[in-house]
Amino acid sequence: MTSIRTSGLTKDFGDLRAVDGITMELPQGGVTGFVGPNGAGKSTTIRMLLGLIKPTSGEGEILGHSIKDPSAYLHRVGALIEAPAFYPTLTGEENLRVFARLGGHDQHRIAEMLQTVGLSDRGTDKFRTYSLGMKQRLGIALALLPDPDLLVLDEPTNGLDPQGIVEIRQLLMELGASGKTVFVSSHLLAEIEAACDSIVMIDQGGVVFSGSIIDLLNRNSPTIRAAAENESDTTLLIQLATSAGYPTKRVNGAIEIDAPSVWAPELNRLAWQAGITLRELQATSADLEHAFFAMTGNNKTGTK
Amino acid sequence: MRAFRSEWIKLSRRNTMLGFGGAMVGLTLLFTLLAFLSVGGANVDLDGGQTEAFVTADVLSLSDGSVFAVTNLASMLGVVALALFASSMAGEFNKGTIRMLFVTEPNRLKVLAGKLAALVSFVVVGLAATMIASVAIGALLAPGAGVDTSAWWTTEGLAAIGTTYLNITGAVLIPGLIGAAIAVLTRSAAIAISVGAAYFILGEALIAGFWDTLGQWGPSAVSNALAVGGTGGEGMMGGAAPVIAYGTAAILAVGYGIVSVAVSSTTLARRDVTN
Numbered sequence: 001m002t003s004i005r006t007s008g009l010t011k012d013f014g015d016l017r018a019v020d021g022i023t024m025e026l027p028q029g030g031v032t033g034f035v036g037p038n039g040a041g042k043s044t045t046i047r048m049l050l051g052l053i054k055p056t057s058g059e060g061e062i063l064g065h066s067i068k069d070p071s072a073y074l075h076r077v078g079a080l081i082e083a084p085a086f087y088p089t090l091t092g093e094e095n096l097r098v099f100a101r102l103g104g105h106d107q108h109r110i111a112e113m114l115q116t117v118g119l120s121d122r123g124t125d126k127f128r129t130y131s132l133g134m135k136q137r138l139g140i141a142l143a144l145l146p147d148p149d150l151l152v153l154d155e156p157t158n159g160l161d162p163q164g165i166v167e168i169r170q171l172l173m174e175l176g177a178s179g180k181t182v183f184v185s186s187h188l189l190a191e192i193e194a195a196c197d198s199i200v201m202i203d204q205g206g207v208v209f210s211g212s213i214i215d216l217l218n219r220n221s222p223t224i225r226a227a228a229e230n231e232s233d234t235t236l237l238i239q240l241a242t243s244a245g246y247p248t249k250r251v252n253g254a255i256e257i258d259a260p261s262v263w264a265p266e267l268n269r270l271a272w273q274a275g276i277t278l279r280e281l282q283a284t285s286a287d288l289e290h291a292f293f294a295m296t297g298n299n300k301t302g303t304k
Numbered sequence: 305m306r307a308f309r310s311e312w313i314k315l316s317r318r319n320t321m322l323g324f325g326g327a328m329v330g331l332t333l334l335f336t337l338l339a340f341l342s343v344g345g346a347n348v349d350l351d352g353g354q355t356e357a358f359v360t361a362d363v364l365s366l367s368d369g370s371v372f373a374v375t376n377l378a379s380m381l382g383v384v385a386l387a388l389f390a391s392s393m394a395g396e397f398n399k400g401t402i403r404m405l406f407v408t409e410p411n412r413l414k415v416l417a418g419k420l421a422a423l424v425s426f427v428v429v430g431l432a433a434t435m436i437a438s439v440a441i442g443a444l445l446a447p448g449a450g451v452d453t454s455a456w457w458t459t460e461g462l463a464a465i466g467t468t469y470l471n472i473t474g475a476v477l478i479p480g481l482i483g484a485a486i487a488v489l490t491r492s493a494a495i496a497i498s499v500g501a502a503y504f505i506l507g508e509a510l511i512a513g514f515w516d517t518l519g520q521w522g523p524s525a526v527s528n529a530l531a532v533g534g535t536g537g538e539g540m541m542g543g544a545a546p547v548i549a550y551g552t553a554a555i556l557a558v559g560y561g562i563v564s565v566a567v568s569s570t571t572l573a574r575r576d577v578t579n
Contacts, residue, residue, distance in 0.1 A: 050407050052577040070410035079407050085400030089319050102310035102415070103408040142404065 003028045003150050003181035009058035011044050018044045020205030031176035033192035034185035036202035042185045046154055050079055078148035080156055084139030088128035092119055092138050095127055105146050113141040132159030153184045169195045193288040203296040216291050224264050227254035227280035240270045307418020315426050324388040328381055328430045332438045336373040340445035361450045368464035370439045370456040375468055378475045378531030383501050385427050385476045386483035390496035393487035397579045412572045431473055474557050475531035478523050479504050481564035488568045520547050523560050529553035
């Protein structure tokens with residue numbers, strides 16, 4: 001059984017197509033990452049899944065119910081959408097009580113959830129006194145309040161310190177392992193790689209990859225990065241790699257060679273024989289960041 | 305019911321109580337105080353002449369003298385209600401909490417109904433407190449102002465208090481519900497309050513200078529007519545008496561309320577939540 005299934009989900013805002021026929025399927029249980037450049041349509045997709053925005057076309061199902069009828073499934077869904085939004089003059093605890101009452105959730109879970117996210121000692125402080133990280137934690141506590149089968153979190157680690165990021169990552173992994181489905185969007189690709197079993201990658205409103213992270217990484221070859229001590233030797237270095245059958249590209253005075261890491265010693269030897277002294281030689285295994293840029297066609301500086 | 309109880313957590317915070325509840329009670333007490341202190345005084349006209357002030361000991365000694373201050377302040381209380389409804393509705397958009405409300409309770413009409421019911425109950429309770437405070441302070445000030453309060457406590461006097469309470473509640477809820485509708489449409493507390501308050505305080509009277517009908521049948525005119533009891537009543541603050549009958553004003557008030565709620569609910573139900 002799937003927890004989220006969409007088919008050709010599309011949203012237009014006037015002439016702007018924000019989401020362009022997204023088709024994806026998430027199994028129940030586990031943690032799935034949702035990544036894409038800014039403006040790729042992540043938040044709009046999440047809002048359509050949560051019944052906040054009506055799709056222009058396409059279909060979707062959450063926990064077996066059509067997204068046209070959010071009442072049928074939202075009581076089993078916990079969500080954090082973009083920046084955590086609460087009432088500034090209420091305390092953290094009172095804020096959770098507002099939503100617990102509205103949703104008919106067990107009021108006793110409020111203290112438990114505050115403890116889960118590490119806010120039990122600040123629950124009686126006003127929300128406006130919270131740091132960004134604390135606001136984020138309160139948002140996660142709210143998402144957990146209904147004891148949901150599906151958790152949809154948009155950038156949950158925004159503003160958290162490293163310790164907080166690790167804690168939330170562990171929490172998400174525990175929730176995923178306990179049979180709940182966690183669908184989490186994040187800009188921190190290393191976080192997604194560390195916490196998620198599978199990934200949905202979108203760009204310019206459409207899905208460019210959907211599947212397990214291992215499959216994605218296997219699709220992307222590792223690279224060797226090398227730089228000559230004398231920059232004038234770079235052209236010769238490129239010739240050495242090209243002669244061996246490996247494609248190369250120049251990156252900021254160095255070259256990146258699409259070659260397995262085991263070829264790095266050979267390159268070092270060839271360079272020495274050609275009279276080139278290397279100031280840098282680094283074998284890079286495939287990671288999500290490289291895969292992301294390869295799939296979306298953006299480099300780091302070019303990311304919107 | 306869940307939305308109603310949830311909304312009351314927000315309404316019962318000190319800022320709201322002191323801000324809006326305090327404004328209603330404070331304004332009325334201030335006007336009550338001024339009314340009793342000005343008994344026997346005179347208005348100074350622009351040409352230097354003097355006329356008797358419209359607040360006299362005789363007026364305050366009538367059976368409905370106890371509610372004189374509240375009745376004459378109905379339009380101001382309406383503006384306070386408008387600000388309360390508008391800031392409460394638009395605040396959900398400004399803060400972004402609207403998306404969490406609709407994820408927690410996907411039936412948007414239930415959220416709206418609970419929210420409006422809570423706001424209406426806040427105004428109903430606030431007005432009751434306002435009237436009790438106004439009548440009490442009036443009774444305390446009456447001996448010093450030469451006002452005879454014996455008629456206040458007759459059956460007719462007590463009935464006047466009850467009737468005025470119902471009329472003022474209706475009169476105050478019209479701008480409140482209209483303020484909520486403007487807030488849902490504009491999603492901005494600042495715009496909703498400024499546009500709504502400007503209309504009720506001055507706008508309708510200005511437009512009525514060119515279009516009589518609006519001055520007689522518009523929301524502000526209907527609210528004022530309801531507050532003073534229709535054509536039989538005195539004009540608010542010594543102004544012109546209303547030209548529409550009480551029954552007509554009551555029907556129109558219900559009509560304006562229904563239209564406002566319909567605008568709010570249709571807009572909320574159909575519009576994408578992008579805040």
